[in-house]
Amino acid sequence: MNKQEIKRGDYNAYYPISELKMATVNRDTVIKHAENFKSKLNDYGWMMPIVVSSQGDVIEGHHRIESAKLLKQKTIPAYIVFWIDTNKENEHLDCIINLNNGNKAWTNADYLKAFAKQNEQYSIVYDAYLRYNKLLSVGNIINCFFGQFSSSKFKKGKAKIKNIKLAYYLLEKLSNLVLKHTKSRIQAFSIRELISIAYSKENVDYNVMDYILSEYNEMAEINHPKLTSITEFKKHIQNKITIYRNIRNN
Numbered sequence: 219m220n221k222q223e224i225k226r227g228d229y230n231a232y233y234p235i236s237e238l239k240m241a242t243v244n245r246d247t248v249i250k251h252a253e254n255f256k257s258k259l260n261d262y263g264w265m266m267p268i269v270v271s272s273q274g275d276v277i278e279g280h281h282r283i284e285s286a287k288l289l290k291q292k293t294i295p296a297y298i299v300f301w302i303d304t305n306k307e308n309e310h311l312d313c314i315i316n317l318n319n320g321n322k323a324w325t326n327a328d329y330l331k332a333f334a335k336q337n338e339q340y341s342i343v344y345d346a347y348l349r350y351n352k353l354l355s356v357g358n359i360i361n362c363f364f365g366q367f368s369s370s371k372f373k374k375g376k377a378k379i380k381n382i383k384l385a386y387y388l389l390e391k392l393s394n395l396v397l398k399h400t401k402s403r404i405q406a407f408s409i410r411e412l413i414s415i416a417y418s419k420e421n422v423d424y425n426v427m428d429y430i431l432s433e434y435n436e437m438a439e440i441n442h443p444k445l446t447s448i449t450e451f452k453k454h455i456q457n458k459i460t461i462y463r464n465i466r467n468n
Contacts, residue, residue, distance in 0.1 A: 225299070225300075225301050227269075227297050227298045227299040227300060228297075228298045228300075229267065229295070229296070229297055229298070230295070230296050230298060231264075231267075231293075231295045232293040232295075233268075233270070233293055233294055233295065233296035233298075234292065234293055235283065235286060235287065235291065235292060235293060235294055236292070237274050238270065238274055238276055238283060238294075239273070239274050239275045239276065240276050240280060240283070241275060241276050241277070241280070241304075241310060241314060242335075249284070251281045252281050252282075252284035252285045252288060253285070253288065255281060255282060255285040256285050256288055256289055259285055259286075259289060260289075264294075264295045266279075266282075266295075267279070267294075267295035267296050267297045268282055268283060268294060268295070268296050268297070269296070269297050269299060269317070270296050270297070270298055270299075271298070271299060271300075271302050271303075271304040271310075272298060272299070272300045273304055273305070275304035275310065277299070277302065277304070277310070277313055277314060277317065278314065278317045279294075279296075282294070307335065307336060308336060311332060311333070311335070311336065311375075314332070315329070315332065315373065315374070315375070325356065326356045326357060326360060326372070327347060327351075327356045329372065329373055329375075330343055330344045330347055330356070330360070331344055333375040336375075337375055339363075339377070339378060339379045340375065340377075342363070342379065342382070343359065343360060343363045343364070343379070346359055346362070346363070346385070346386075346389060347359050347360075350389055350393050353392075353393040353396040353397065353401075354389070354392060354393055354396065354406075354409065355406045355409075357406070357410070358392070358406060358409045358410055358413060359389070360372070360377075361410060361413045361414075362384075362385040362388045362389050362392075362413055363379045363380070363382070363385040364377045364378070364379065364380060365380045365381075365413075365417040366414060366417065380417065381417075381422065384416060384417070384422050387424070387427070388412075388413055388416060391427075391431050392404070392409050392412070392413075392431075395431070395434065395435060395438065398435075398438070399435075399438040399439075403438045403441060403445060404434075404438060405445070405446075407448045407451075408434070408445065408448070408451050411448070411451065411452055411455065412430065412431070412434065412455070415427075415430065415455065415459070425466075426459060426462060426463070429458070429459075429462050430455060430458065430459065433455070433458050434455075437454075442454075
């Protein structure tokens with residue numbers, strides 16, 4: 219049986235750094251990461267090349283390049299692939315994402331920013347992240363738009379906004395609570411639970427949500443002991459919802 223030949227690139231141990239073109243679709247480089255890599259280079263040398271296209275567009279290894287620059291290097295080991303058309307931003311980004319999907323250094327914010335350049339829905343969520351990230355976690359900002367999103371879909375740029383009106387409602391209400399009570403009382407796990415409740419039914423009951431958020435505000439004002447336990451918090455909120463609905467229906 220004939221085996222399919224898998225594409226292979228060329229290796230250049232002395233690729234000129236000056237000829238490299240950093241990818242604009244990649245996550246932001248963090249100077250601290252580059253500085254930390256310097257000692258590894260000095261101790262062990264180049265154990266892994268960067269990956270570049272035939273045009274010199276960087277596909278993988280941005281932090282290693284920055285480390286090389288910090289060490290005043292003029293060249294860097296590079297593996298050159300010829301079958302990725304980095305002139306097509308979608309193809310370039312798809313390659314970068316697939317190489318980094320198992321890389322824990324990539325955060326949800328990195329994926330948001332990368333896909334925001336070509337995906338309008340991710341762009342909306344990324345703009346919200348830039349506005350609210352000092353108050354709400356990136357995970358909860360994403361949850362506001364995508365609900366309980368699939369991590370694999372999200373990292374492939376395939377997540378969809380479920381309810382944009384609800385998303386902005388939650389962002390405003392929850393961020394105001396954090397502003398009022400600080401993150402020490404309005405914790406990420408309780409916010410995640412409230413978002414989950416909001417998305418638990420197809421038709422959102424804003425009256426119920428207003429009631430829940432009012433109850434949550436009162437809990438924060440007295441520093442309720444159930445604020446620190448996800449199990450107790452969930453039970454407490456569910457009980458409040460049941461009480462509210464019983465009163466409303468009678």
